[in-house]
Amino acid sequence: MMNVDKIREDFPILNRTVHGKPLVYFDNAATSQTPQVVIDTIVDYYSNYNANIHRGVHTLSQEATDKYEEARIKIQKHFNAKKPYEIILTSGTTHSINMVASGFASLLEKGDEIIVSALEHHSNIVPWQMLCEKTGAILQVIPMNDEGELQMNVFHQLVSTKTKLVFCNHVSNALGTINPIEEIISTAHKFGAAVLIDGAQATPHIKPDVQALDVDFYVASAHKLCGPTGVGMLYGKEEWLQKLPPYQGGGEMIETVSFQKTTYAGLPHKFEAGTPNICGGIAFGAAIDYMNSIGFEAIAEYENELLVYATAELLKIDGLKIFGTSKNKTAVISFNVGEIHPYDIGSILDKLGIAVRTGHHCAQPIMDFYKIPGTIRASFSFYNTKEEIDTLVKGVKKATMMLS
Structure with missing residues (x-):
């Protein structure tokens, strides 16, 4: 079992706030966050x-x-x-x-x-x-x-x-x-x-x-x-x-x-x-x-747990559709809610401190296949938590109410 609270201490950026809210970082498919040991390695190189x-x-x-x-x-x-x-x-x-x-x-x-x-x-x-x-x-x-x-x-x-x-x-x-x-x-x-x-x-x-x-x-x-x-x-x-x-x-x-x-x-x-x-x-x-040092088997097991939990909770939202439902997938959920443009939901989520990616994700042929302009993509990493997923779900519900 991974000690996620301990792991989160390795990532200084996870302590910051965005628009006065604790950062919830779900844009890991674009770029992951950087642990202190890697930051220290960079500083050591330029310093010594x-x-x-x-x-x-x-x-x-x-x-x-x-x-x-x-x-x-x-x-x-x-x-x-x-x-x-x-x-x-x-x-x-x-x-x-x-x-x-x-x-x-x-x-x-x-x-x-x-x-x-x-x-x-x-x-x-x-x-x-x-x-x-x-x-x-x-x-x-x-x-x-x-x-x-x-x-x-x-x-x-x-x-x-x-x-x-x-x-x-x-x-x-x-x-x-x-x-x-x-x-x-x-x-x-x-x-x-x-x-x-x-x-x-x-x-x-x-x-x-x-x-x-x-x-x-x-x-x-x-x-x-x-x-x-x-x-x-x-x-x-x-x-x-x-x-x-x-x-x-x-x-x-x-x-x-x-x-x-x-x-x-x-x-x-x-x-x-x-x-x-x-x-x-x-x-x-x-x-x-x-x-x-964390171990990829432990990472895969925990991230799959996050994926299963987030999928179940997001699908409770009326009108929410997930794109990409293969049984064999990593911790990425691309979704839209009704006819609301993904950018609009993403912008409101940002005001709530939640970082997701919106758009076609440099995969425009996929969006053309589904006949959509893009999706909201929440991508999870081993330093994310179910509590953060709950925050995302609440944020999507709030954004949907505001935009409906």
Whole structure:
């Protein structure tokens, strides 16, 4: 059993008020809050060993390099990558996806097919559309059903020897649906296709094992995992990372440079041009340590308890409809009340100190499927409580009365 009251003490922001009300933070799918140990790691870096990394002979540079590469190993072990250099540190999930899309521009031919799912975030749609425009490849889409689940029978019909790449999120950011990525990966591999899994929404709740999944690429962002913004990771199998060309040119990613020819550095530096977010990478490692100290099994069990409770309580409100009703989902509830615009309810909730997300959540095709402008999304984390959910329910009821 987790001691949630004790855990909440680790997050200083949870003590603040908004509009004179205690903060109730239910926007965790957008970004999680940051524990004091991660904040302390950031302060320690800038206070004691702020320096550029790699190849520096002075003490601060060596200390920063050691800490940065230690963080890479923490991330490698957390995701169970085979080698540390299969972890590329990036600015986040979007950056990671674009790196892979850019690399495949030189590997695809006109008429090749790539598959995405209907549940994707815009960052896992737009780069592939751009890739198709460059290469003449054809974009196929796995459709969804009313419950917010992928129609896997259609996927099995779409995938073929023409399929070169398959992209799918592990968890839908808009609906919380956990997708059957094991089936997607194994099926795609039977046809020789590579698979990229967007783990941005999964990694706060699930501890993926990339070797057990046999996935080719897996991407995630630190700020969903109690870490800082502006840093994330791309896992890639070594053989794929060797095939892909560099994403950017510059310092750090080279072996030799002359005006006649440049040769590239080995992994992971080939994909890490320029000065990285050094502090962010180190803090990412600290966040991984913190979440593992709590334990992902305990996190999943408690968050599911919050999800079940919140679902039952919200459905008691007249006219409230939940979008995304898969039995296999994380602690995310997207809902609307009658014909009231989600923004209006969200604005009133903010005045009550309750932070939720409103809109299409960078998943406009999902909203188009349901023929709605957007939803109110309440997303829970292991530091939230049932008492906060009660506050949300009261707030939605009040907003509904005011707007009806």
